[in-house]
Amino acid sequence: MQRVRRRTPQDFDRVLSSMCTVPHPDAQEEAVRFLSANPGDPATYQTVAELEGEAVDLLGKIAGLDRPEGYLASGGTEANIQAVRAARNLAETDAPNIVAPESAHFSLTKAAEVLDVELRTVPVDDGYRANLDAVSAAVDADTVAVIGVAGTTEYGRVDPIPALTEIAHDAGAKMHVDASWGGFLLPFTDHEWSFADAPIDSMAIDPHKCGQAPVPAGGFLARDRETVDALAVDTPYLETTSQATLTGTRSGAGVAGALAAMEALWPAGYRASYRDQQANADYLAGEFSARGIDTVDPVLPLVAASLAPSTFEALREAGWRISRTATGELRIVCMPHVTREALASFLADLDRIRS
Numbered sequence: 001m002q003r004v005r006r007r008t009p010q011d012f013d014r015v016l017s018s019m020c021t022v023p024h025p026d027a028q029e030e031a032v033r034f035l036s037a038n039p040g041d042p043a044t045y046q047t048v049a050e051l052e053g054e055a056v057d058l059l060g061k062i063a064g065l066d067r068p069e070g071y072l073a074s075g076g077t078e079a080n081i082q083a084v085r086a087a088r089n090l091a092e093t094d095a096p097n098i099v100a101p102e103s104a105h106f107s108l109t110k111a112a113e114v115l116d117v118e119l120r121t122v123p124v125d126d127g128y129r130a131n132l133d134a135v136s137a138a139v140d141a142d143t144v145a146v147i148g149v150a151g152t153t154e155y156g157r158v159d160p161i162p163a164l165t166e167i168a169h170d171a172g173a174k175m176h177v178d179a180s181w182g183g184f185l186l187p188f189t190d191h192e193w194s195f196a197d198a199p200i201d202s203m204a205i206d207p208h209k210c211g212q213a214p215v216p217a218g219g220f221l222a223r224d225r226e227t228v229d230a231l232a233v234d235t236p237y238l239e240t241t242s243q244a245t246l247t248g249t250r251s252g253a254g255v256a257g258a259l260a261a262m263e264a265l266w267p268a269g270y271r272a273s274y275r276d277q278q279a280n281a282d283y284l285a286g287e288f289s290a291r292g293i294d295t296v297d298p299v300l301p302l303v304a305a306s307l308a309p310s311t312f313e314a315l316r317e318a319g320w321r322i323s324r325t326a327t328g329e330l331r332i333v334c335m336p337h338v339t340r341e342a343l344a345s346f347l348a349d350l351d352r353i354r355s
């Protein structure tokens with residue numbers, strides 16, 4: 001029999017741009033055990049279906065929702081698409097639109113395309129948060145959802161969720177919060193972002209980002225059953241009779257890994273992690289400023305700073321995995337695997353390149 005060649009996955013040492021991270025070891029182990037179970041057919045795969053219920057309950061605790069509805073999605077993209085899909089399906093309009101700040105993740109562009117919904121993006125204010133006047137001006141009778149971001153992809157900002165919710169509901173639209181990245185950090189801050197802070201309708205919150213679960217583990221949460229029911233289709237050939245998820249067959253690894261990570265880390269482990277991550281971001285922002293580099297204040301553990309394109313390229317050539325914002329700033333996400341030592345080593349390379 002031919003032996004399969006063992007490949008070594010890339011390690012995380014120099015990865016400063018990713019919103020994923022090294023999973024908790026117990027979560028990784030659990031994920032492997034459930035790799036082939038299919039929560040897409042819960043009547044057949046009952047054990048993993050039970051785990052999914054527990055995982056959604058825990059996600060609800062983290063997001064301030066007592067009786068959460070929802071499921072473990074493939075990621076924030078799917079959760080965002082599903083939120084728009086549910087809002088569109090529940091609304092009575094032939095020309096649906098959604099309103100989101102320009103800081104919203106590009107998955108909403110996909111959602112709009114796939115669902116044939118108009119995406120209205122509106123400007124952000126000086127603090128990179130949704131401009132409320134612009135949102136108010138953009139909503140109309142055909143708006144099916146307003147989207148706010150709790151932890152933006154480029155600057156880690158939190159939109160004014162309660163005010164956005166008011167605008168959405170006044171217009172008869174649903175309010176969706178994209179906390180895909182921020183959801184496991186924000187419980188330890190004073191920000192208003194959750195189901196407990198405003199009567200929001202749905203949320204994306206990803207265990208495979210700051211929840212330290214193995215990929216793929218996204219979270220789609222809804223306040224009411226109606227939202228999930230609006231997504232359900234009949235499934236004649238399965239033991240289960242209907243399915244609300246976007247994907248069909250799903251790996252049980254996402255469910256089991258997410259549950260294990262959350263059981264291991266909520267709340268003390270996540271709190272400690274948030275504090276370390278934020279301290280690292282504050283350190284990095286301080287070091288950039290001390291070098292005269294324009295830096296965006298890290299509200300959450302994400303640092304954006306102006307760097308000459310040649311310096312950026314030289315850092316990449318030195319092996320650092322870094323990315324840029326749409327306007328060209330260096331963007332560093334202080335995920336749990338990004339240590340103070342790694343940042344010090346990055347700064348040493350930066351100094352060498354700039355000298």
Ligand SMILES: Cc1ncc(COP(=O)(O)O)c(C=O)c1O
Pocket residue numbers: 019074075076077078080105107149151152153178179180181206218
């Ligand atoms: C705020 C936000 N929403 C959604 C997504 C998409 O998540 P995924 O890549 O897991 O589909 C991301 C990814 O970085 C994100 O930052």
